Amino acid sequence: MTDIIYDTVVVGAGIAGLKAASVLTSHGKTCLVVEARDRIGGRLHTVAGYKETNRYDLGASWHHDTLTNRLFEEEVAEDKGAPFVFDDNDPVIIDKSGEIKDVSLRLVVDEIEKFIELYYHNDMEEFPKPDVALYDLLILYLQKRNRFMTDEQIWYGFQYARYMELWHGVSWYDLSARDSFFGHQGRNAFVLNYDIIYRRIANSIKETLGAIRLNTKVTKIARDGNKSGQEQLVYVEGSADPIRCKYVIVTIPQSLLSRNEVVFEPPLISNIAEALDKMHFGALGKVIFEFEDCNWDLPSSKIISMAHVPSDVRRSFIEQIRSSNNIKWVDLVQITKELLKAKEHDPWNQPLMFVNLQKTTGIPSFMMLMAPPLTQYVESLHDKTRTFEFFKPVLSKILEVFNAPSPIVNHMSMTDEVTRSPEVSGPILRNIIVTDWTNDEFAKGAYSACYPGDDALDVCLALSGGQSSKVRFAGEHTILDGAGCAYGAWESGEREALFVLDKIGK
Secondary structure (H helix, E strand, O other), X not given: OOOOXXXXXXXXXXXXXXXXXXXXXXXXXXXXXXXXXXXOXXXXXXXXXXXXXXXXEOOOOEEOOOOOOHHHHHHHHOOOOOOEEEOOOOOEEEEOOEEOOOOXXXXXXXXXXXXXXXXXXXXXXXXXXXXXXXXXXXXHHHHHHHHHOOHHHHHHHHHHHHHHHHHHOOOOOOOEOOOOOOOOOOOOEEEOOHHHHHHHHHHOOOOOOEEEEOOOOEEEEEEOHHHOOOOEEEEEOOOXXXXXXXXXXXOOOHHHHHOOOOEEEOOOOHHHHHHHOOOEEOOOEEEEEEEXXXXXXXXXXXXXXXXXXXXXXXXXXXXXXXXXXXXXXXXXXXXXXXXXXXXXXXXXXXXEEEEEHHHHOOOOEEEEEEOOOHHHHHHXXXXXXXXXXXXXXXXXXXXXHOOOOOOOEEOXXXXXXXXXXXXXXXXXXXXXXXXXXOOXXXXXXXXXXXXXXXXHHHHHHHHHHOOOOOEEEOOHHHOOOOOOOHHHHHHHHHHHHHHHHHHHHO
């Protein structure tokens, strides 16, 4: 066994772990960061496109809540912080028939959000209402409010509210209605790119006191029985000798904690184990469509394609809602679900959001966000041609709405620059990049998310309280303000570093 005893071992080189190590070493404490991947950043991951200058974030892409986001404030103060742009103009909304206009969708969705808030947080109610899926509560809203709505508002307002799937990475059939909508603390800024941020933080770790060890998978964290708990032992795969330290900060995702990917001795205390059983994990995925050049209009930086059903199904749905006064809510939910049944894997069967990067960054590409069950299906394809053929109908419709010549020309097999000729007028597709978070053994998805009945507060309180004063937890799943966000993970890393410093000081 090595004689080196670190003040702290940080498990995971995501933004939470890097921030913790940066704070600790800046205060003169020794720190070793161990990371299972062959790179730093964790679920922040910037990659190059078919041109080295084309850069895309496959994990987090935005600074959220910029009124209260301290990471954003630090970036603004840094001379060499990552560039960003506020891309908060109204989205273009389309469905299979084309662009959707003038149906007051924003007002309808604002009312839906207030309806959900009042439903769950009415102070006059003696007993709290049980949490249900977002889909179920949307049906209740339509049942109660349809007489004040046009047919277009019933259908498109209902579908536009489904956009919350793309915030949480969870299907509306599984997403907690109570925790679906949430207030924003300021505008969102699109980051160009996150690798500038996490590399800046990594570079601030003092080399004389801290180090990052990649390709090092932690399998067990134990208390040294011979030292009466004064030292912790961190076991890594392939090594018989553990790493010895005084404190451990564990920043692995909630998904891995729930799966017991790391063994704790003694086992996780009951309030942590029970809280982890009450939370789920989302699966937000991305697809990048790279083009040779831009030959489409730039009306907005965002495009939302809404789910589409045949016109007779849509009419039946609206008629069912209109005539639902004497139908029990639970029965109406099942009736409408049956009406809306469609092929499981169809790009028109659920909402998608496209970020028009030409308008945002000057790169002729679209970044598309998707939610389950589509994420798992697309991330399982591992074939660019099949991915393109699958999304081609939606992508073609967007480009048509944006006045691009048709059709899309697939030149993904070309390695050199393509010279546009008179015969080639349509957008030239050069490359597709697809996330793989659901297959990534060190992620198994995107970030923490709530199903009906889940309790994010319990998880945050349990994990922020730690396994003990010696074994601590950080990450986006351990904090309330900024939960699921890069800045929340960053703040949790700082929080735990300050906790350790306080204990060492004592």
